[in-house]
Amino acid sequence: MSIEMSPNEALIGRTDVDDLEAILSVTNTDVGELVHTVADNADAIFTWDYEKGKRPALNKLYEKAKTSQWNGETDLPWDTDVDQEQVVMANAAAGGGFEEGIDLAGTGFEHWGDAEWIQMGIESQNWTLSQFLHGEQGALLCTAKIVETVPWIDAKYYASTQVMDEARHVEVFAKYLDTKLTGHYPVNAHLKMLLDDIIADSRWDMTYLGMQIMVEGLALAAFGFIHQLTTEPLLKQLLRYVMSDEARHVAFGVLSLKEYYGELSQAEIRERQEFAFEAAVRMRDRFLQQEVWERMGIQPAKVLPLVLASPQRALFQQMLFTKIVPNCKKLGLLDAGDGWLRQRFGELGVIQFEDWQDTGEEYEAFALAEGEVESSTA
Ligand SMILES: [Fe+2]
Numbered sequence: 508m509s510i511e512m513s514p515n516e517a518l519i520g521r522t523d524v525d526d527l528e529a530i531l532s533v534t535n536t537d538v539g540e541l542v543h544t545v546a547d548n549a550d551a552i553f554t555w556d557y558e559k560g561k562r563p564a565l566n567k568l569y570e571k572a573k574t575s576q577w578n579g580e581t582d583l584p585w586d587t588d589v590d591q592e593q594v595v596m597a598n599a600a601a602g603g604g605f606e607e608g609i610d611l612a613g614t615g616f617e618h619w620g621d622a623e624w625i626q627m628g629i630e631s632q633n634w635t636l637s638q639f640l641h642g643e644q645g646a647l648l649c650t651a652k653i654v655e656t657v658p659w660i661d662a663k664y665y666a667s668t669q670v671m672d673e674a675r676h677v678e679v680f681a682k683y684l685d686t687k688l689t690g691h692y693p694v695n696a697h698l699k700m701l702l703d704d705i706i707a708d709s710r711w712d713m714t715y716l717g718m719q720i721m722v723e724g725l726a727l728a729a730f731g732f733i734h735q736l737t738t739e740p741l742l743k744q745l746l747r748y749v750m751s752d753e754a755r756h757v758a759f760g761v762l763s764l765k766e767y768y769g770e771l772s773q774a775e776i777r778e779r780q781e782f783a784f785e786a787a788v789r790m791r792d793r794f795l796q797q798e799v800w801e802r803m804g805i806q807p808a809k810v811l812p813l814v815l816a817s818p819q820r821a822l823f824q825q826m827l828f829t830k831i832v833p834n835c836k837k838l839g840l841l842d843a844g845d846g847w848l849r850q851r852f853g854e855l856g857v858i859q860f861e862d863w864q865d866t867g868e869e870y871e872a873f874a875l876a877e878g879e880v881e882s883s884t885a
């Protein structure tokens with residue numbers, strides 16, 4: 508990093524985190540490709556210390572995971588009929604209308620009627636579920652990497668159960684998109700950049716920080732938000748099941764890094780703070796869903812300032828950080844050094860969540876109740 512460069516420029520490629528032009532200039536350039544290759548730069552680690560339960564919290568999580576598996580094919584009510592248009596209207600009615608408090612005057616699309624707003628809602632669902640799908644594949648790859656790179660046997664055991672969980676998540680989101688919705692979107696450029704950065708980092712704990720703490724922390728909050736709001740029963744149940752797994756995954760990150768960060772130097776911790784900030788910004792950028800506006804024939808640069816100014820949008824954006832901030836605090840990342848990350852989260856407008864419940868133990872509350880999983884023999 509050069510001396511003249513501001514920290515923001517070095518980390519996220521722009522000085523002002525809200526620089527919309529810079530955000531929109533990042534686009535996915537290989538949307539036509541069937542595969543995407545990233546060098547993962549890491550050593551595979553054997554351990555000869557097989558003592559199970561040396562890390563009791565991880566061992567407990569592993570035992571919990573073994574008895575919490577569900578079957579994406581047989582445990583969800585796939586025979587549910589999903590009328591996407593009807594879902595969009597019902598969700599809008601429940602949320603108080605289509606325009607989300609945005610003032611459309613003078614924007615060029617104040618003429619939009621219900622038909623356009625419904626189409627927008629449908630595209631938005633297709634986009635949202637597509638990004639969840641791509642993020643789940645990111646989790647699958649990251650966790651397979653952790654099986655190889657983490658030096659502790661209890662963590663290798665646990666991570667192997669998460670690999671299975673993530674395969675199931677990819678499977679059910681793909682099936683939902685293919686059989687219930689009306690189109691896919693390629694991976695969002697900001698999400699892709701983040702996933703690439705996480706996979707490419709050679710340090711095993713950075714995989715955890717990027718995936719288990721940041722991406723999955725956000726996913727847990729976002730799934731919870733949509734689970735609460737959606738009027739579509741199949742998606743509601745699908746998210747309920749996925750969240751019961753995700754809560755364990757985030758706990759895995761918190762419990763593993765809590766131990767490891769105790770051994771790191773101030774300079775090493777600072778690198779973790781910077782990585783957490785970069786990930787937070789990428790995830791915020793991705794939720795602008797610029798590709799949806801493009802597909803609707805509206806220039807994102809025209810409409811996004813209005814979207815960003817709406818109070819509902821601000822609430823949604825903040826809500827995404829309700830798990831991440833308390834977990835970063837628990838890991839000591841907020842206040843380490845000169846409190847660098849505390850200040851950054853303050854600038855992003857999310858520091859107020861620091862004393863919300865962290866996810867180290869919360870997975871117990873998310874667990875599926877006895878009998879909640881439908882019988883696979885049905
Ligand atoms: Fe997942």
Ligand SMILES: [Fe+2]
Nearest residue numbers: 646723753756
């Ligand atoms: Fe996960």
